[in-house]
Amino acid sequence: MDHAELTFRPISGPQELDLFCQLTYGLDHELADDLATGRRRPEWLWVALRGGELVARAAWWGRAEEPVPFLLDFFDVEDVTIGARLLRTATAEILPAGTRPPVYNRIIPVDWREKAATRSVVEDRMAALEQNGAHLLAERLRFEWRPGIPVAPPRNRLxxxxxxxxxxxxxxxxxxxxxxxxxxxxxxxxxxxxxxxxxxxxxxxxxxxxxxxxxxxxxxxxxxxxxxxxxxxxxxxxxxxxxxxxxxxxxxxxxxxxxxxxxxxxxxxxxxxxxxxxxxxxxxxxxxxxxxxxxxxxxxxxxxxxx
Missing domain, CATH: 3.40.630.30 (Gcn5-related N-acetyltransferase (GNAT))
Incomplete structure (x- = not known):
């Protein structure tokens, strides 16, 4: 199908979260509460649709008291070009002219480079962002401590x-x-x-x-x-x-x-x-x-x- 049949728009409200979640991410379960608390707004959650099918999505996170979002953290694409178009369209609507876009932050698997399919997905998202002028700032390691793991006793140096x-x-x-x-x-x-x-x-x-x-x-x-x-x-x-x-x-x-x-x-x-x-x-x-x-x-x- 031709790209003219694509629709780019924000979701209408929480009732469209099922549509937004036709593509998936590990933070999907946070979206409803984020919308209820003002950390997200419907106008910050955008979809690219071909007919009724979701082919790309993007969502920004912010704070209830602030007029513009702080972070782009949802961005899923089935096609790099469509993803780049969605991001360009949504950013022009969400941000005042001349505003530096919020950083993009995405959680990925520890071994993402070692699996061809995972690597391709990560690199496609990055390519779509690069088409919109973004560049890699950092790759970060996420750590977790759980109860039961020993904590070192004070050494009395400090x-x-x-x-x-x-x-x-x-x-x-x-x-x-x-x-x-x-x-x-x-x-x-x-x-x-x-x-x-x-x-x-x-x-x-x-x-x-x-x-x-x-x-x-x-x-x-x-x-x-x-x-x-x-x-x-x-x-x-x-x-x-x-x-x-x-x-x-x-x-x-x-x-x-x-x-x-x-x-x-x-x-x-x-x-x-x-x-x-x-x-x-x-x-x-x-x-x-x-x-x-x-x-x-x-x-x-x-x-x-x-x-």
Whole structure:
């Protein structure tokens, strides 16, 4: 059939979720609640139809109080060209002219490169995004800790205390950007100062955690000198190790393991069913620390962004 028979449109409401889910993804079960809570809106869920058949779909995620979405996280295509057209059409309707598109983030299997069929699906989605000007920002490892996995006892090299206030966490977040291995932060630093990047990260993520900030910890030497910090938290879906970092002057001493263990202990004491965490494929020290702490790499993510 010819492409003229294609229809590109947003869904009309929750009653069309069955249509939207004719193509599948592991997060499909979250869509109804996301729509009910305002994290998604019908006008942010788009479909490409040939007759009544779904041939591509895209969905953005955001926050109820914000007018534009924060993230593109659903994008499934049966044909690269149709997927690219759907994305181009939907983006023009959803975003104000001149707005930089939100990043694309997609959960994929750990072994996605090893299976030809899976690799083809991932690469087709990436190709459709590249036709719309996106480029690969990072591949990330997703980790999970489960109850019953031992947590390392304190080694008494560091002292842990609560974060004093917002200014302190912003100061620490600014300082750790020096030499960071995180691709998102490095990308931010091409557009803004370290302080601006820290504020943006805080406002986009940490400020929205549902859990008490009393859980956050600064790690110090016995004399009170800050070494790093960790923000164990609950996001909209899971308990998480939200941000963990060591200050540049203290890297290379193994403190990352002590700080991760402290964050894990805080969440484990809350009887959580799991703890989720993630780090870039290229951040080998952080990935190794998660593995040594008993976290299992159960998925990966692909993140793409626009200039």
């Amino acid at each position: 002292v842990f205390r609560k974060i004093r206030d917002e200014n302190e966490i912003l100061d620490l977040m600014t300082r750790v950007l020096n030499g960071t291995l995180d691709a998102h932060s490095r990308d931010d630093l091409t557009r803004m100062s370290a302080r601006e990047a820290a504020i943006r990260h805080y406002q986009d993520e940490l400020a929205h955690y549902r859990s008490p900030r009393d859980w956050w910890r600064v790690a110090t030497l016995p004399d009170g000198t800050p070494v790093g910090f960790v923000t164990p938290a609950r996001n909209d879906y899971h308990p998480v190790i939200g941000y963990l970092a060591v200050l540049p002057e203290h890297r290379g001493n193994g403190y990352i393991e002590d700080i991760l263990a402290e964050g894990t202990r805080i969440l484990a004491a809350e009887q959580v069913p799991r703890i989720r965490a993630a780090t870039d494929l290229g951040n080998v020290p952080m990935a190794n620390a998660f593995r040594r702490a008993g976290y299992v790499n159960f998925e990966r993510t692909i993140t793409m962004s626009w200039p």
